[in-house]
Amino acid sequence: MSAKSFFLRISLFLLILVVVFSDVARAENITPTQEQEFTDAKGALEAARKVQAEKFAPSYVKQALDFLNTASSARSIPDAEGFGRASRLARAYAELAKASAELNADVEILATTQEALLKAKAEIESLKK
Amino acid sequence: MDKYTDPSRKMLAILLWGLIILLPLTVLAEETPVMVIEAAKSAIEQARKAGAEQHAMDDLSAAKSWLSLADKTYEAANSIMARVSTAKMKRAREEEVIYLATMAKAKALTAEAKAKKQTTAVKLKETQKDLADYQSAIAVMREKLQEAEGAKEIQAKAEAERKHLEESQRMADEIEARKRKELEEVQRKTAELESLKQREVREGRLKEEKLIAERERETTQAKLMEAQVGAQRTKEAQEIRAKEEKFAVEKEKMAVMEAKLQALEQEKAMLIAAGKIPKVTAKAGDKKIIMTILTIDLFTSASDLTLTGKKILDGVGDFLKTYPDSKVLTRGHTDSRGKTEANQTQSEKQAQKVREYIVAYQNVSPGRVTAEGVGSAQPIATNASETGRALNRRVEMIVLIGEP
Numbered sequence: 001m002s003a004k005s006f007f008l009r010i011s012l013f014l015l016i017l018v019v020v021f022s023d024v025a026r027a028e029n030i031t032p033t034q035e036q037e038f039t040d041a042k043g044a045l046e047a048a049r050k051v052q053a054e055k056f057a058p059s060y061v062k063q064a065l066d067f068l069n070t071a072s073s074a075r076s077i078p079d080a081e082g083f084g085r086a087s088r089l090a091r092a093y094a095e096l097a098k099a100s101a102e103l104n105a106d107v108e109i110l111a112t113t114q115e116a117l118l119k120a121k122a123e124i125e126s127l128k129k
Numbered sequence: 130m131d132k133y134t135d136p137s138r139k140m141l142a143i144l145l146w147g148l149i150i151l152l153p154l155t156v157l158a159e160e161t162p163v164m165v166i167e168a169a170k171s172a173i174e175q176a177r178k179a180g181a182e183q184h185a186m187d188d189l190s191a192a193k194s195w196l197s198l199a200d201k202t203y204e205a206a207n208s209i210m211a212r213v214s215t216a217k218m219k220r221a222r223e224e225e226v227i228y229l230a231t232m233a234k235a236k237a238l239t240a241e242a243k244a245k246k247q248t249t250a251v252k253l254k255e256t257q258k259d260l261a262d263y264q265s266a267i268a269v270m271r272e273k274l275q276e277a278e279g280a281k282e283i284q285a286k287a288e289a290e291r292k293h294l295e296e297s298q299r300m301a302d303e304i305e306a307r308k309r310k311e312l313e314e315v316q317r318k319t320a321e322l323e324s325l326k327q328r329e330v331r332e333g334r335l336k337e338e339k340l341i342a343e344r345e346r347e348t349t350q351a352k353l354m355e356a357q358v359g360a361q362r363t364k365e366a367q368e369i370r371a372k373e374e375k376f377a378v379e380k381e382k383m384a385v386m387e388a389k390l391q392a393l394e395q396e397k398a399m400l401i402a403a404g405k406i407p408k409v410t411a412k413a414g415d416k417k418i419i420m421t422i423l424t425i426d427l428f429t430s431a432s433d434l435t436l437t438g439k440k441i442l443d444g445v446g447d448f449l450k451t452y453p454d455s456k457v458l459t460r461g462h463t464d465s466r467g468k469t470e471a472n473q474t475q476s477e478k479q480a481q482k483v484r485e486y487i488v489a490y491q492n493v494s495p496g497r498v499t500a501e502g503v504g505s506a507q508p509i510a511t512n513a514s515e516t517g518r519a520l521n522r523r524v525e526m527i528v529l530i531g532e533p
Contacts, residue, residue, distance in 0.1 A: 085228045092235035099242035106249045113256045120263035127270040 030080045037087040038071055044094035053097040056104035060097035064090050162203050162226035169196050169230045172237035181240035184247035188240035195233035202226045297425075300519070301408075304423065308410045315404070315413060319397045326390050333383050340376055347372070392416075396530055399452060403528075406444035408437070416530045420445065421509075424463075424479065424522035432478055434486060442483060445526060446491025457493070458527040459484045461502040464518035469504055476502030483524050 045064050053061050067090035074082035173192050181189040206222035214222075351365045358365075399418045403411030410421040422445075427438035434442070449457060461476030461483075480500040487493045510517035 089228065089231060089235065092232055092239070096235050096239045096242065099239045099246065103242045103246040103249060106246055106253055110249055110253045110256060113253060113260055117256060117260045117263060120260060120267060123267055124263060124270065127267065127274065 030075060030078055030083055034080060034084040034087060037084060037091065038068075038075075041068060041071070041087045041091035041094060044091045044098065048094050048098035048101060051098055051101045052105065053101035055101070056108075057097045057100035060093050060100055064093035064097055067093060160227060162199075162206075162223050162230065165227045165230035165234065166196070166199055166203060169199065169233035169237060172234045172241065176237045176241035176244060179241045179244040180248060181237075181244040183244070185240035185243035188236050188243060192233045192236035192240060195229055195236055199226050199229035199233055202229055300516070301426075303516075304410075304520075308404075311410060311412060312404045315400055315411075318413075319400070322393055322397075326386075326393060329386060330390070333379075333386065337376075337379065337383070340372075340379065344369075344372060344376070392530065399448075399528065399530065402448055402451065406441065406448060408441045409445065414527075418528040418530065420448075420526040420528065422524050422526070423519065424524065425519060427483070427524060428479060432475065432482070434482060439486065439490075442486050443491065446487050446493060449487065449493050449497070449528070450491065452528065455497075456529045457487075457498045458529070459487075459498060459500040460525045460527060461500075462507060462521060462523045462525065463505050464521040465505040465508065465512040466518065473502055473504035476504050478502070479524055483526070 041064070045061070045068065048057075048061060048064070067086045071083050071086035071090060074080075074086055169192070173189070173196060176185070176189055176192065202222065203226045206219065206226060347369070351369070354361065354365070396413055396416075396418070400411055400413050403409060403418050403420050406420070408422060408426045412419050412421075422438075422441055426441060427434060429435055449455070459480045461478070461480035463472040463476050465472075477500070480502050484498045484500040487498055488495045505512070505521065508517075508521045509523075510520040512518050512521060
């Protein structure tokens with residue numbers, strides 16, 4: 001065995017060790033704070049549903065749900081970091097869904113009110129005649 | 130063997146080229162950290178334009194913080210030290226950058242939605258206020274419209290009332306014309322009576338003059354004969370006395386005629402005075418004046434005296450006060466509609482009301498005025514027409530001449 005070949009074998013071994021240790025590091029246990037983030041995300045999604053986010057912002061609700069599913073999958077591995085990230089993203093999208101739903105609901109009310117205003121103007125013109 | 134003809138080398142070359150071609154495509158299909166960072170920056174800019182700095186500062190700050198972390202992580206991932214790390218570690222760093230940038234984007238979108246919601250809420254409030262103002266204006270306009278319709282109805286009622294009054298006026302004019310005609314008839318009869326009376330007086334005077342002339346002639350003859358026929362003096366004197374008695378009788382007749390003439394003159398004067406009372410039809414009877422007043426001029430539908438009726442009775446009262454020596458009989462009449470008993474009661478009630486008014490308000494002695502009702506028993510016109518019935522509904526005031 002030449003020196004070059006030996007060096008290559010050692011490098012390969014070290015690389016395998018790094019990969020194995022990085023996986024081990026990733027597979028650390030889920031903390032109570034991360035669990036709380038997951039719970040908060042579900043709470044935020046529930047709050048969004050209460051303002052009819054499924055009607056007014058369905059795409060954001062779907063994204064929040066996808067992130068929650070991802071978080072659930074990460075918990076089963078377990079992948080604490082992935083779980084935490086997915087939970088935070090789920091919460092962020094749930095909050096976005098809520099804000100967007102509230103905005104769209106107001107926009108709908110505004111459109112209805114503007115329509116009523118136009119009718120009222122037309123009625124006034126009619127009464128003037 | 131040539132290196133281009135070796136099958137294993139040929140396969141390896143195909144695989145390498147395949148990788149070279151497919152790798153960029155896979156890169157295009159997935160989100161890269163740069164793409165997500167750019168998307169987050171764009172979202173932050175949109176949020177800022179939407180007014181998030183005023184209305185959603187917390188979310189905007191959070192977005193900026195997440196973006197800052199994503200930038201720093203991205204820079205770290207591209208440092209010289211990071212380039213020597215494994216593909217798996219690179220992938221992990223990229224995922225972290227994507228995660229941080231996605232968080233920044235989500236927060237920026239939330240900030241934008243909240244800012245827009247604030248703007249929309251303000252606009253909605255203004256629009257709702259405008260709508261409320263317009264609806265108030267509509268309510269006011271509708272109210273005015275209803276008032277205008279009400280005014281139209283009142284105008285229509287007034288128009289109907291005016292037509293009714295015109296009709297009443299027309300009927301009153303007809304009655305007035307009839308009354309005038311009757312008055313003319315009375316005046317004509319009075320003139321005839323006057324003429325007759327004058328003729329009688331003239332005849333009486335002629336007779337008297339004739340008698341005087343006769344007496345004078347006879348006296349002259351007697352005087353002439355006195356000397357010649359002394360024996361016949363007594364006889365002649367007796368004849369003269371007899372004639373004087375006859376003359377006295379004639380004088381008494383003349384006095385009676387004078388009295389009749391005076392009575393006729395009083396009747397005429399009363400008739401004329403009664404005829405001048407508004408809404409009163411007067412005619413002469415046998416030593417009496419009959420004043421007729423239509424019920425429509427005197428009473429309301431509830432048999433209460435109207436203002437016009439009171440004015441008429443005031444005129445009648447003045448008339449009666451001018452002739453204080455005459456008695457008055459107030460007699461109520463109705464048309465033939467309704468029950469006889471009810472008509473009788475109503476006629477008595479109306480006659481009694483007229484009597485009470487004259488006694489109470491015109492100070493006519495109660496002993497002078499009596500009241501009675503005859504119901505529909507004495508019509509003066511047909512009851513088959515409304516005009517005839519209106520004439521039959523009346524109160525007659527019979528003034529007895531010279532009966533204190």
